[in-house]
Amino acid sequence: MSADVKLESVWIRFGDFIAARDVNLHIKGGEFFTILGPSGCGKTTLLRAVSGFLTPSEGSVLIGGENMAGIGPNRRPTALIFQNLALFPLMTIWENITFSLEVKGVRKAQRKKRADELLELIALPGQGEKMVSELSGGQKQRVAIARALCAQPEVLLLDEPLSALDLKLRQHMRTELRSIQQRVGITFIYITHDQGEALTMSDHVAVMREGIIEQVSDGTTIYDEPDTAFVASFVGENNRFAGKVTNVTDSFAQVSTPEGLIRARCSKSPESKVKTGDDVYVFVRPESLRFVSGRLVDNQMKASVYHEEFEGNMWQVFLDISSTRKRVKMSYVNDGSIRSHSGEKDLPVGFSSEAAIVLPQGPLAAE
Amino acid sequence: MIQGRIQNFLVIGFVALFFAYLFGPLIVMGLTAFNTSGFPRVSPWDCFTVEWFDVLMQDARLVTGVRNSLLIGIGVVLLAVPIGLAGALMLMQIGPRLRPWLYTVTISPILVPGVVLGISTLLFWDRIGLMFGAEEDSIFYDGIFLTIVGQATFISAYAMLIFIARLQRFDPALEEAALDLGASHTQTFRKILLPFLRPAIGSAAVLAFLASFENYNTTIFTIVSSSTLTTVLASKVRYGIDPSISALAVSIVFLTLVGAVIFEISKRRETRRARSQMAVARGEETKVRKQRPFLTEPAFIMFVLIVVAGLGTVYFSGTVGVEECKIAVKEQRQAEIKRKIERRQQQQMFQSAVDTQSQSSSDQEDSKVTAKGTEGYQSVFSPGNLQGEIETQAEEEQPVKGTEGYQSVFSPGNLVSPSSDEPEEEKPVKGTEGYQNVFAPENLSNQVPAENSGN
Numbered sequence A: 001m002s003a004d005v006k007l008e009s010v011w012i013r014f015g016d017f018i019a020a021r022d023v024n025l026h027i028k029g030g031e032f033f034t035i036l037g038p039s040g041c042g043k044t045t046l047l048r049a050v051s052g053f054l055t056p057s058e059g060s061v062l063i064g065g066e067n068m069a070g071i072g073p074n075r076r077p078t079a080l081i082f083q084n085l086a087l088f089p090l091m092t093i094w095e096n097i098t099f100s101l102e103v104k105g106v107r108k109a110q111r112k113k114r115a116d117e118l119l120e121l122i123a124l125p126g127q128g129e130k131m132v133s134e135l136s137g138g139q140k141q142r143v144a145i146a147r148a149l150c151a152q153p154e155v156l157l158l159d160e161p162l163s164a165l166d167l168k169l170r171q172h173m174r175t176e177l178r179s180i181q182q183r184v185g186i187t188f189i190y191i192t193h194d195q196g197e198a199l200t201m202s203d204h205v206a207v208m209r210e211g212i213i214e215q216v217s218d219g220t221t222i223y224d225e226p227d228t229a230f231v232a233s234f235v236g237e238n239n240r241f242a243g244k245v246t247n248v249t250d251s252f253a254q255v256s257t258p259e260g261l262i263r264a265r266c267s268k269s270p271e272s273k274v275k276t277g278d279d280v281y282v283f284v285r286p287e288s289l290r291f292v293s294g295r296l297v298d299n300q301m302k303a304s305v306y307h308e309e310f311e312g313n314m315w316q317v318f319l320d321i322s323s324t325r326k327r328v329k330m331s332y333v334n335d336g337s338i339r340s341h342s343g344e345k346d347l348p349v350g351f352s353s354e355a356a357i358v359l360p361q362g363p364l365a366a367e
Numbered sequence B: 001m002i003q004g005r006i007q008n009f010l011v012i013g014f015v016a017l018f019f020a021y022l023f024g025p026l027i028v029m030g031l032t033a034f035n036t037s038g039f040p041r042v043s044p045w046d047c048f049t050v051e052w053f054d055v056l057m058q059d060a061r062l063v064t065g066v067r068n069s070l071l072i073g074i075g076v077v078l079l080a081v082p083i084g085l086a087g088a089l090m091l092m093q094i095g096p097r098l099r100p101w102l103y104t105v106t107i108s109p110i111l112v113p114g115v116v117l118g119i120s121t122l123l124f125w126d127r128i129g130l131m132f133g134a135e136e137d138s139i140f141y142d143g144i145f146l147t148i149v150g151q152a153t154f155i156s157a158y159a160m161l162i163f164i165a166r167l168q169r170f171d172p173a174l175e176e177a178a179l180d181l182g183a184s185h186t187q188t189f190r191k192i193l194l195p196f197l198r199p200a201i202g203s204a205a206v207l208a209f210l211a212s213f214e215n216y217n218t219t220i221f222t223i224v225s226s227s228t229l230t231t232v233l234a235s236k237v238r239y240g241i242d243p244s245i246s247a248l249a250v251s252i253v254f255l256t257l258v259g260a261v262i263f264e265i266s267k268r269r270e271t272r273r274a275r276s277q278m279a280v281a282r283g284e285e286t287k288v289r290k291q292r293p294f295l296t297e298p299a300f301i302m303f304v305l306i307v308v309a310g311l312g313t314v315y316f317s318g319t320v321g322v323e324e325c326k327i328a329v330k331e332q333r334q335a336e337i338k339r340k341i342e343r344r345q346q347q348q349m350f351q352s353a354v355d356t357q358s359q360s361s362s363d364q365e366d367s368k369v370t371a372k373g374t375e376g377y378q379s380v381f382s383p384g385n386l387q388g389e390i391e392t393q394a395e396e397e398q399p400v401k402g403t404e405g406y407q408s409v410f411s412p413g414n415l416v417s418p419s420s421d422e423p424e425e426e427k428p429v430k431g432t433e434g435y436q437n438v439f440a441p442e443n444l445s446n447q448v449p450a451e452n453s454g455n
């Protein structure tokens, strides 16, 4: 069982502060939907509006086509996994997991049986009698998931559930979560400020900035076709060149920058159309930047290597553009034919105009 | 080296002083409960006894007072703890702008003098009673009801402070989690918040009970015609106390100790249980001891045995041979007194010789009066003096009375005794006894013919 979730023109205000502005989202039933944004942008607030702890100042929340106005959190088909998990410290693990059954008056034997099944699912068999304080971070995480699943929600809401875990565990839990979602087949709304999590797990990602949804799309589109300067700077790494549009042809634009004229493609989003004379940014991914050794590409400039990192499969090269001292980053795969460029001066670097994107100037993500 | 030793010495000295200051009065009072002396004292020590506990149990007013105090204490706990809890919950819920105001209002009964609370409680319920046209014996005029209500006004503020302290450590996300999992608000309160508050409820109940039990300021007004332990004690102190008060104190201290020991044992059991549970959860091979019922807990049995043994010893040594001891003490006192009297008589003879010499012009009667006067003043504050003279002609009874000194002011036996004395020897006695017997008719009748000076 899974339900779709719709947010229609949702505004959330705390006094003068606006935590969500005109949010419109349609999350399909059974999908893994991620809301990605920097800390403090209003993700938790939005999730609380879905789970019913908070009533939007304007607009409506629909779950399974039903307007949720006036329906309390205990009567919504949602389950929330809290940022701090909020496991009940005075209960054992199995009591925690089956709390939703206990409040429905299910008998103890039956509850224990269900707890055992769920403990199996989260790979903690036979640990039901422990207290919460005796579990490790990852185990607590999984107990919180089991507790939420036990309530048989149609929508599972997860508020940065992996943020407290160490890197290794986090990566493991990503795949775990994804596989749990595919097994139970319910709608997941997942909140994170970690773009890696967002891109690896999600069917769709919404990028949020200061209460505004900047772009909703699948992961590859978010990465390759950012609609706004914020998305381009927040998701993945990007080199940024500021300039003025001098010429626009159907899907390409010519931008005059201190580093020279740059040709790059335009965004497909109608809101991000540029015209001659606009102040714009040109974004180029480090992996799109190349040493050009004589080959002709659209955009070329001279740069010196001031720092180099070897990561085994990848080289990360940090460059100074010779004309302006602007620093850019280049990364390429170690295919075996590579030598170090450490300390080399005035090397020709470049990128194709398809690999660069022109976007109107606007707020950027904090570095 | 030496400096270090001095420092150590000073520290130990300070600690010793500190504990002496804390427990000295308690220990002295505890000892007085076991002395046969009619006035609570340790020195001189007469005989070891437990008779004051019997006296205590036979004091109907005191027993009623204790019963009422217990009743009121329980009533206050039942009233103040829920009110305090409700107040704390409300304070945590309302907005930050209103909170300081409400806090001040709810806390203000603590700042108001107990006397004012007592009087206002009395007046308020009297008005309410009048409004309903209640009878004199209705609940609005019932001392126990009024005291419960009056004490609860400020004790619930204490309880509220305890609950606020606990609630500040509560993670509100837990409540939301419960709601999110389908619990109703009532279920959330019962299954999440209440278990979290359980320790605070315990503390608040104990504190409320103790505060109620020892309260005097408010109670003295609200109790009307009944009495509580504190009001009985207060009136007793006013009319002269005996060591049964000490016996009561010893009993209360003892009960407190028992309570503390039971609490400590149960707390240790709890931690032990938690630890073994943890070990089991970790899959360790531990012999899980079957939970014994509390009464067979070794520590508890030990405690009971020690208490029984102690009480037994005290009881037997307190009953066996008390009478013999009392007689022995009495004889010893008499002997002592006799010696003193002889000395005094010699002194007196010497003094009257001096008097007659120096005041040859005045007649003998007058001079005697003067002497009496000075003597009277001098010896007012020295019980030993008093004894000495009464006992001169003593028959069996008098020495005992003498030792009791001014306590026996109101005992009729004391008043009678001087009349049986010989007139000649009596004069100095009467003088020293001074104001004690001033109002005894026998005294007057004796004095007037003997000295021709009607005071």
Ligand SMILES: Nc1ncnc2c1ncn2[C@@H]1O[C@H](COP(=O)(O)OP(=O)(O)O)[C@@H](O)[C@H]1O
Pocket: A014, A017, A019, A037, A038, A039, A040, A041, A042, A043, A044, A045, A046
């Ligand atoms: N109850 C509240 N009252 C006032 N401001 C709030 C409240 N809850 C959240 N905010 C503000 O809303 C903004 C978004 O918060 P939140 O949704 O928690 O961000 P995040 O994206 O990190 O989860 C923050 O600036 C926060 O200060």
Ligand SMILES: [Mg+2]
Pocket: A043, A044, A045, A083, A159, A160
């Ligand atoms: Mg958050």
